[in-house]
Amino acid sequence: MSLPEPAGQEGKEPPGTPGLREQARAWLEEALSGEFAHARGLGGPGREHEGHELRQAWERHLGKAGWTCLGWPERYGGRAASLEDQIAFHEEYARADAPARVGHIGEGLIGPTILEFGTDEQKDRFLPPIQRGDELWCQGYSEPEAGSDLANVQTKAHLEGGEWVVTGQKVWTSLAHVADWCFVLCRTEPGSQRHKGLSYLLVPMDRPGVDVRPIVQLTGTSEFNEVFFDGARTAAGNILGAPGEGWRVAMATLGYERGASTLGQQIGFRRELAKVVETARRTGAADDPVLRDRLVQSWLELEIMRLNALRMLRPDPGPEVSIAKLYWSEWHRRLGELAQAVQGKAGLVAEPSQTGPDESGQGELNELQRLYLFSRADTIYAGSSEIQRNIIAERTLGLPR
Numbered sequence: 001m002s003l004p005e006p007a008g009q010e011g012k013e014p015p016g017t018p019g020l021r022e023q024a025r026a027w028l029e030e031a032l033s034g035e036f037a038h039a040r041g042l043g044g045p046g047r048e049h050e051g052h053e054l055r056q057a058w059e060r061h062l063g064k065a066g067w068t069c070l071g072w073p074e075r076y077g078g079r080a081a082s083l084e085d086q087i088a089f090h091e092e093y094a095r096a097d098a099p100a101r102v103g104h105i106g107e108g109l110i111g112p113t114i115l116e117f118g119t120d121e122q123k124d125r126f127l128p129p130i131q132r133g134d135e136l137w138c139q140g141y142s143e144p145e146a147g148s149d150l151a152n153v154q155t156k157a158h159l160e161g162g163e164w165v166v167t168g169q170k171v172w173t174s175l176a177h178v179a180d181w182c183f184v185l186c187r188t189e190p191g192s193q194r195h196k197g198l199s200y201l202l203v204p205m206d207r208p209g210v211d212v213r214p215i216v217q218l219t220g221t222s223e224f225n226e227v228f229f230d231g232a233r234t235a236a237g238n239i240l241g242a243p244g245e246g247w248r249v250a251m252a253t254l255g256y257e258r259g260a261s262t263l264g265q266q267i268g269f270r271r272e273l274a275k276v277v278e279t280a281r282r283t284g285a286a287d288d289p290v291l292r293d294r295l296v297q298s299w300l301e302l303e304i305m306r307l308n309a310l311r312m313l314r315p316d317p318g319p320e321v322s323i324a325k326l327y328w329s330e331w332h333r334r335l336g337e338l339a340q341a342v343q344g345k346a347g348l349v350a351e352p353s354q355t356g357p358d359e360s361g362q363g364e365l366n367e368l369q370r371l372y373l374f375s376r377a378d379t380i381y382a383g384s385s386e387i388q389r390n391i392i393a394e395r396t397l398g399l400p401r
Contacts, residue, residue: 020081020085020088021089021091024088024089024092024093025092025095025096027065027067028093028096029096031061032096032098036061036099038054039051039055039098039099040096040099041097042054042099042100043055043099043100043101043102044100044268045374046217046219046221046223046373046374047100047221047370048174048221049223051099054099055099055100056133056136058098059101059102059103059133060132060133060134062133063077063131063132064132066079067089068103068130068131068132069107069111069127069130069131070085071083071112072111072127072131073115076115076123076127076128076131077127077131078131083313087263087310087313090263091263091264091267093264094264094267094268094271095267102133102136103136103137105136105137105138105139105174105175105179106130106135106137107131108256108257109139109183109256109257110130110137110139110181110253111130112252112256113183113249113253114126114127115127116252117200117240117249117252118240119237122238126181126202135180135181136178136179136180137180137181138173138175138176138181138205138225139173139174139182139253140170140173140182140183140184140186140203141170141185141250142171142172143155143170143171144169144171149387150250151194151195151198151247153185153186153187153198154168155167155168155184155186155187156186156188156190157184157186157188158188158190159236163233163234163235163236164201164203164233164235164238164239166186166203166209166229166231166232166233167230167231167232168186168229169226169227169229170182170184170226170227170229171215171224171225171226173212173225173227174225174381176212176225177212177214177222177225179205180204181202181203181204181205182203182227183200183201183202183203183240183253184200184202184229185198185199185200185247185250186198186246187199188244189243192244196247197244198245198246199241199243199244199246200245200246200249200250201234201238201240202234202238202239202240203229203232207232207234208232208233209230209231209232209233210228210229210232211227211228211230212228213225213226213227213228217373217374217377218373218374218376219365219370219373219374220365257382262309262324262328263306266302266305266328269328269331269332269335272335272367272371273298273299273302273335276298276338276339276342276368277295279339279342279343280295283342283343285342286342291338291341294341295342298331298334298335305324305328305331308327312324318396319391319392319395322391323396326385326388326389328378329378330385332375333375333378335371336375339371339372340368340369342368343368343369347368347372350363350364350365350366350369351363351366
């Protein structure tokens, strides 16, 4: 059973940048063969603890060479690249086994949101450090009582002496322990409910009143965090949109989260599926007709995923992008279950740790065990499957609530 690579989607390069895909491939090969050779393959879901300092140095190297924020205007360090060119870069980045990006939240989420809603002053202040890889961001959305129900956030903020004072708790905040800034959805109109009275604030993480507490996950790692704001302050001008318009800004951010980088993500999925197939052959699981059917079905669905992603990509994403999130997260969770199945009983036992017990006491996980455990969260984070189905039904298909 073989899993062919998808046909290359050669980008339609903007004037002055012929062959961007080939340029990216050559640059990545050279850059990852020198001082960053050891960065190949580092990081990713369940492995964000790997080589953080090296990966941040890589982020700065990318920025200096002009390979971050490709779609941004040139004024802010981008190339004003087309979606096709952005897809080409993300695919080549994944194929090169380059390290997981520590600046993804800045480049992929808050950066485009600032471009759409920010003032010129905010763009000049926040966009260049993101492009250079100098400042990292995290997302302050979910709360203990408002995970998928984002409109139920209770974190509050009020103006006092020219500053916003923020009090409340966020949870499942990816990479908050290494972030310099957090974009926080909070309630700024006392007594308001649901979507009304929310504002979108930009809050520095190194100020008094900000407490970050890592959460140990099933994988034994801690890339998610609780973040407590106890009177934390940020300048009055650090608000995107007008006070009370936070819901509209927050929804735009979620749309940008499902952008061109998802095509690179699918290259990683293809690599994981190939590993599952390889393991199935080695263990004999590929001879089981039921498991063999599941492997073929997984490959077919991955091809469909790519075609759907290409069909729905556009500069101003709408609610239909929820289809992509629903599809890939459900597929990836099933792949994790398949990864365990092809290992047989051996997949139930972790190898003894070579460096002694870790925080979880579970020993060393192999690649497929880690895939299974972390993929359990795929259908929850970045918008749960239940919420994605509601969005698709109500805002795309026009069905009643």
